[in-house]
Amino acid sequence: MxxxxxxxxxxxxxxxxxxxxxxxxxxxxxxxxxxxxxxxxxxxxxxxxxxxxxxxxxxxxxxxxxxxxxxxxxxxxxxxxxxxxxxxxxxxxxxxxxxxxxxxxxxxxxxxxxxxxxxxxxxxxxxxxxxxxxxxxxxxxxxxxxxxxxxxxxxxxxxxxxxxxxxxxxxxxxxxxxxxYSVPKEQTAFGIVDIMAHVLENYFHHTSNTPVQDGLCESMLRNLVETGPRLLEEPDHYQYRETVMLNSVLARNGMINIGYKGDWGTHDLEHAVSAIHDIPHAGGIAILFPNWMEHVLDKQNAARFKQLAVRVFDISPEGKKDVDVALEGIAELRKFWNHLGAPEKLADYGITANHVEAIADKSVAAKPEYGKFKILNRQDSMEILKASL
Amino acid sequence: MxxxxxxxxxxxxxxxxxxxxxxxxxxxxxxxxxxxxxxxxxxxxxxxxxxxxxxxxxxxxxxxxxxxxxxxxxxxxxxxxxxxxxxxxxxxxxxxxxxxxxxxxxxxxxxxxxxxxxxxxxxxxxxxxxxxxxxxxxxxxxxxxxxxxxxxxxxxxxxxxxxxxxxxxxxxxxxxxxxxYSVPKEQTAFGIVDIMAHVLENYFHHTSNTPVQDGLCESMLRNLVETGPRLLEEPDHYQYRETVMLNSVLARNGMINIGYKGDWGTHDLEHAVSAIHDIPHAGGIAILFPNWMEHVLDKQNAARFKQLAVRVFDISPEGKKDVDVALEGIAELRKFWNHLGAPEKLADYGITANHVEAIADKSVAAKPEYGKFKILNRQDSMEILKASL
Missing domain, CATH: 3.40.50.1970 (Rossmann fold)
Structure with a gap:
């Protein structure tokens, strides 16, 4: 740590x-x-x-x-x-x-x-x-x-x-x-996306000796993956609401990331999107995060993505390369969020190829690089945004 | 919760x-x-x-x-x-x-x-x-x-x-x-026992919808089970000391037991022992806890013990009754603590059958019952103490 x-x-x-x-x-x-x-x-x-x-x-x-x-x-x-x-x-x-x-x-x-x-x-x-x-x-x-x-x-x-x-x-x-209880279905789903994204932003780091923090993050993500769809079916279910509310606090009160710093690059990029286009934050996150994951994934860091895939999405790693297990996990995450009702593409908010340059500019307006698990620049923003169209 | x-x-x-x-x-x-x-x-x-x-x-x-x-x-x-x-x-x-x-x-x-x-x-x-x-x-x-x-x-x-x-x-x-670094081997081992006991005292409860808290407790226990023996071999290893120190704080800062109350019966009983016999707290705990577990384990609550056995000690549950998986887990815990150098019997501290009545009296001196996962009385104290001789 x-x-x-x-x-x-x-x-x-x-x-x-x-x-x-x-x-x-x-x-x-x-x-x-x-x-x-x-x-x-x-x-x-x-x-x-x-x-x-x-x-x-x-x-x-x-x-x-x-x-x-x-x-x-x-x-x-x-x-x-x-x-x-x-x-x-x-x-x-x-x-x-x-x-x-x-x-x-x-x-x-x-x-x-x-x-x-x-x-x-x-x-x-x-x-x-x-x-x-x-x-x-x-x-x-x-x-x-x-x-x-x-x-x-x-x-x-x-x-x-x-x-x-x-x-x-x-x-x-x-x-x-x-x-x-009275939060509408779409906002409830966006809440779940947002909470999971907060955990995931923390989860991607290179600091050693964090198995307890990992275990906590993975438990939270599993809990949300299990509970999310049930809650959308039964919006007045106390335990389901309780689960989401508890995880929302734990994801951001500083305990899950003691001893290391998360990435937060996707949040930076989403802020660049929604500083120009007034879209729901979690909608932007749901679109961008899986594309961020695919963009930064490489042979050196695949073990981290694999751990997520295996421990949260129950992907079997048997006989597969780490990168392939990682990609299966990313696909599961995208599928899960889309199943909850979150958008998959920036086009769903009317954001097209014409807008990409301006957003990429915005993403590096304050400083030329962002992110931590993998440090990104304007070119990275362009690639993630294009994959998100 | x-x-x-x-x-x-x-x-x-x-x-x-x-x-x-x-x-x-x-x-x-x-x-x-x-x-x-x-x-x-x-x-x-x-x-x-x-x-x-x-x-x-x-x-x-x-x-x-x-x-x-x-x-x-x-x-x-x-x-x-x-x-x-x-x-x-x-x-x-x-x-x-x-x-x-x-x-x-x-x-x-x-x-x-x-x-x-x-x-x-x-x-x-x-x-x-x-x-x-x-x-x-x-x-x-x-x-x-x-x-x-x-x-x-x-x-x-x-x-x-x-x-x-x-x-x-x-x-x-x-x-x-x-x-x-300079904490002697025996005290280092007792520290690990003490921390694990704090997690375990919390872990045994009947409150529903605590998967995140469970996951955190299990991650901490696994982390200590993996690290404990390594630390005793390499007392100057930074990461091993870091692991134990982090878990010691997390076990008692209130986060692992948000939304439920743990048992703490074994701590109450150990306090009765060490109020009369000035023995190391963790030594008493290492002796009493597995015997408390065997004493309170029954068909109704065996699932909790089984979860511990499977998730922390990697006991396979295949084709076994819950109670048997539970007992295997308790045996592993006792073995692990003894392997660290903790005592197994009260006799190791010169406490014999002659002393049991006085300790049992002390355990219910302030109130006639104690514990929460299973409520215990003087007779329970007697039985746990006798099993611990």
């Missing part, structure tokens, strides 16, 4: 009726709570009312900003920051999935900063303080609720920027699998 | 030369640092000098209390508490393994309490504050460095009491596998 520092102070409440923990947790902070959420589903499915009931128990002065979009926008963050500064908000409560929580992280920092939040996100300025914030998770996907990471999109410059700070850990996160 | 709350704020520094993090971490606390350690090995192996060098960098006023014993004594804790109160200590730095760290947790609470620390440990009084403390780990075993748990022995009453508080998480823990 490599040396590592692990510090994740998020307090997690997981299970049925865990919203009851909200009043107790809020008592450590001030009265003025700004609720952040996305579309109307939070109101339709009753979660909004349930949260308001808990907030009334501590006599919270509640304000709200709704309409936080998927791939949350810098402009939305800036508006919320202004609101926090003007109104003297004490605490942010993010209700939703990765997008709302990612926005909350930026708003929390921005509300306590003199600098513009984009300058902090792009590391021109350093954050010094943050509003405290908590989360109530309503979709299992990003796992943003138990880490400090955030992705914000600046549509003025077509940049989608990942960033983090030790100040952007939620104080607490409440995860009730029943809150995800 | 069951509902759960997970909150582990310990900051972990793992790897070579991570002691360099000490000055930076200490800067948040006061100048007066009380060093706590056990015997002379900390001075002999150079760790003491290395720590003092780091402490000088922040101009710490250093005091020390050495001689903290295995199975740390209440009397030692009380003396250290008095010292902290009189001298106005700002920070405790525990250097050692579980015993020193467990003592530090009690001293940290006692130093800020008006009540006697034993009254807090035995839940007659509530803790309200604690001195901040950090740890430098020199033996991989208890995993106390990344949790809030502690065990203190009161030799006035022959009670060995486990306890914890949200106030007793270390602020940071520094784990450098090279610091464990």
């Amino acid at each position: 490599d040396n590592f520092t692990f510090h994740n102070p998020v307090k997690l409440f997981f299970g049925k009726n865990q919203l009851a923990a909200l009043p107790g947790e809020l008592s450590a902070y001030g009265k003025k709570v700004l609720l952040l959420y996305g579309g109307g589903s939070t109101k339709q499915n009753g979660i909004y009312d349930a949260i308001m009931e808990e907030l009334r128990k501590v006599n919270a002065e509640t304000e709200e900003i709704s309409g936080i979009e998927p791939n949350p926008k810098l402009s939305t963050v800036r508006q919320a920051v202004e609101h926090c500064k003007q109104e003297g908000v004490d605490f942010l409560l993010a209700v939703g999935g990765g997008s709302v929580i990612d926005a909350a992280k930026a708003i929390a920092i921005g509300a306590k900063a003199d600098a513009d939040i984009w300058d902090i996100i792009t590391k021109k300025e350093k954050p010094t303080d943050a509003l405290p914030f908590g989360t109530v998770v309503t979709i299992a996907s990003a796992g943003s609720e138990m880490n400090a990471s955030s992705v914000i999109t600046n549509w003025e410059t077509n940049e989608k920027q990942g960033w983090s700070s030790p100040l952007t850990y939620p104080k607490f996160s409440i995860l009730d699998p029943t809150f995800t | 069951d509902n759960f709350t997970f909150h582990n704020p310990v900051k972990l520094f793992f790897g070579k030369n991570q002691l360099a993090a000490l000055p930076g971490e200490l800067s948040a606390y006061g100048k007066k640092v009380l060093l706590l350690y056990g015997g002379g090995s900390t001075k002999q192996n150079g760790i003491y000098d290395a720590i003092m060098e780091e402490l000088r960098k922040v101009n710490a006023e250093t005091e020390e209390i050495s001689g903290i014993e295995p199975n740390p004594k209440l009397s030692t804790v009380r003396q250290a508490v008095e010292h902290c109160k009189q001298e106005g200590v700002d920070f405790l730095l525990a250097v050692g393994g579980g015993s020193v760290i467990d003592a530090a947790k009690a001293i940290a609470i006692g130093a800020k309490a008006d009540a006697d620390i034993w009254d807090i440990i035995t839940k007659k009084e509530k803790p309200t504050d604690a001195l901040p403390f950090g740890t430098v780990v020199t033996i991989a075993s208890a995993g106390s460095e990344m949790n809030a748990s502690s065990v203190i022995t009161n030799w006035e009453t022959n009670e060995k009491q486990g306890w914890s508080s949200p106030l007793t998480y270390p602020k940071f823990s520094i784990l450098d596998p090279t610091f464990t």
Whole structure:
């Protein structure tokens, strides 16, 4: 393993009726709570009312900003920051999935900063303080609720920027699998793709002596492969929702990758795609990841792909070359994601050969190379994108 | 799974030369640092000098209390508490393994309490504050460095009491596998037994839908079974020490048992043994655990034992009854521990049939039943102890 520092102070409440923990947790902070959420589903499915009931128990002065979009926008963050500064908000409560929580992280920092939040996100300025914030998770996907990471999109410059700070850990996160019952089929499937992709981004590395981390990653992937199709058949099944929600947190709370760093090249490339074309993140990932795998696979690294194929997809390695076992595994992954309903080609989002150059440019706009398991450049982006058309 | 709350704020520094993090971490606390350690090995192996060098960098006023014993004594804790109160200590730095760290947790609470620390440990009084403390780990075993748990022995009453508080998480823990190079062979082996027992205590439960947790436990156990004998052959092998140290933390930081509660009956019974006979904890565990397994195994729960046998010890289940596969697995575990050098019988510590009644009494002194996977009473204690003679 490599040396590592692990510090994740998020307090997690997981299970049925865990919203009851909200009043107790809020008592450590001030009265003025700004609720952040996305579309109307939070109101339709009753979660909004349930949260308001808990907030009334501590006599919270509640304000709200709704309409936080998927791939949350810098402009939305800036508006919320202004609101926090003007109104003297004490605490942010993010209700939703990765997008709302990612926005909350930026708003929390921005509300306590003199600098513009984009300058902090792009590391021109350093954050010094943050509003405290908590989360109530309503979709299992990003796992943003138990880490400090955030992705914000600046549509003025077509940049989608990942960033983090030790100040952007939620104080607490409440995860009730029943809150995800009403997530539509397509978003549920995309959540599963996203979680698996987070595990896979970590799984591809060259660091030695990580059998425990490998075993954890493989258990998670198997668990999702088994549970995913069942959940799409029975969206109100508690254990299936529980499984997906648990894996979403574990995939991104830093435990599966202690002692090594994952690749994350496919995420970088997908961010380049969706910085130009506003497509669902997991849709882009489902298309690009198997093509990334086929692109980087070679004789030297085939053992890693083979291990995945054998241990997660039960491919028999008997009498086969490593590379062939690896390719079977990649095919199984693609088939599994497509079976869940995820797209296979960029054309499904109207992205064609005409768009490839611009996306490839974007993928290396910030730095000429990306990825870690295999370091990629603009030419690699071009090849992966063309294979994905 | 069951509902759960997970909150582990310990900051972990793992790897070579991570002691360099000490000055930076200490800067948040006061100048007066009380060093706590056990015997002379900390001075002999150079760790003491290395720590003092780091402490000088922040101009710490250093005091020390050495001689903290295995199975740390209440009397030692009380003396250290008095010292902290009189001298106005700002920070405790525990250097050692579980015993020193467990003592530090009690001293940290006692130093800020008006009540006697034993009254807090035995839940007659509530803790309200604690001195901040950090740890430098020199033996991989208890995993106390990344949790809030502690065990203190009161030799006035022959009670060995486990306890914890949200106030007793270390602020940071520094784990450098090279610091464990000089741990003698027997203690290294006992560490491996102890870590495996912590995983096994968690592994035996009846909660449904825990395949990821199962997979993690099984990966850890396999990793230790593979590495243990190699490490005893090559005590200065970095990766082997790293493996054991990583598993020691993971076994006790709360992640492997999210969503369910383990059994811990064998630990309760071992505490009854070592409250009367001052034997090494892991020695007691190595003797008792396989006998606990054989005692509680039945047709209804055999599948769990079988899973362990198949997935950790590679026992073939072909054409065999579950119970027989289970028994093969238990035999493998016992063989593995004995091969490492752990004792097989209580007689190895001079404990005979004459002592059994008193230990059985002690095992149910606090409450008439214990354990969770299978609830045990005094009669069960008698039978497990007799099988262990």
